[in-house]
């Protein structure tokens with residue numbers, strides 16, 4: 001896809017990967033609706049886009065909780081046309097599936113799964129009208145892993161990866177590409193903002209981290225080249241491969257890493 005002049009919606013653009021992706025698209029002349037719950041942080045993104053060398057895309061910030069389908073739909077309709085959707089908003093969770101507050105587990109599923117479904121269902125009719133488009137669903141390398149004590153998060157990402165892979169075929173005839181992006185550890189606020197984190201020492205600090213800017217460039221490339229399932233770096237491909245052949249080993253490793261101290 002040639003990007004200049006296209007329109008995009010990014011959910012969860014107030015920080016991290018969504019923020020970096022908005023800048024990456026704006027630099028390429030894409031007009032973007034950026035959404036998150038925190039409008040002040042989106043305003044900072046608008047200023048950052050304003051400081052880019054001209055010409056750059058227009059940017060429109062909207063306070064949207066992705067768990068609210070009407071608000072998501074209004075954001076999608078905002079430009080009256082949509083070529084690109086980046087379904088990125090997400091939240092992590094640590095804790096026992098049994099003993100964690102039910103609200104935390106529901107927040108993960110409502111944000112990470114419902115939020116994606118609402119955005120995709122709102123976006124596709126507009127993309128059909130435009131004759132095509134591209135959807136990137138931000139998943140995780142943990143999507144297909146056995147991850148005790150962070151099971152709700154992994155299950156939510158398994159769900160959206162599965163949806164993305166099926167949608168790629170469902171929407172093929174509409175010329176709408178769908179990418180399932182299996183993101184690995186990235187240096188964002190995600191790792192400190194996750195729900196239920198108290199008492200969970202992070203025992204994986206030495207795992208190599210990507211920058212959100214690197215992930216953003218790969219998201220742009222996935223849209224330009226209509227990539228399907230994408231694992232971003234050799235380290236993550238190795239993890240996915242080890243998980244495929246030695247899932248119990250990975251599960252034991254996850255148990256050591258995620259069990260509360």
Ligand SMILES: NC(=O)c1ccc[n+]([C@@H]2O[C@H](COP(=O)([O-])OP(=O)(O)OC[C@H]3O[C@@H](n4cnc5c(N)ncnc54)[C@H](OP(=O)(O)O)[C@@H]3O)[C@@H](O)[C@H]2O)c1
Pocket residue numbers: 011012013014015016017018035036037038041064065066067088089090091092111138139140141183184185186187188189190191193212
């Ligand atoms: N960082 C990693 O290591 C990593 C690894 C694999 C996958 N991912 C995935 O990458 C995506 C982006 O995460 P990130 O690393 O960039 O983390 P982040 O910096 O914490 O960004 C998360 C974004 O989602 C938004 N968000 C959270 N709940 C929301 C809700 N209910 N409605 C609307 N927006 C909401 C946040 O904004 P507000 O709080 O302002 O609403 C924020 O903009 C997530 O889907 C995450 O699961 C991250």
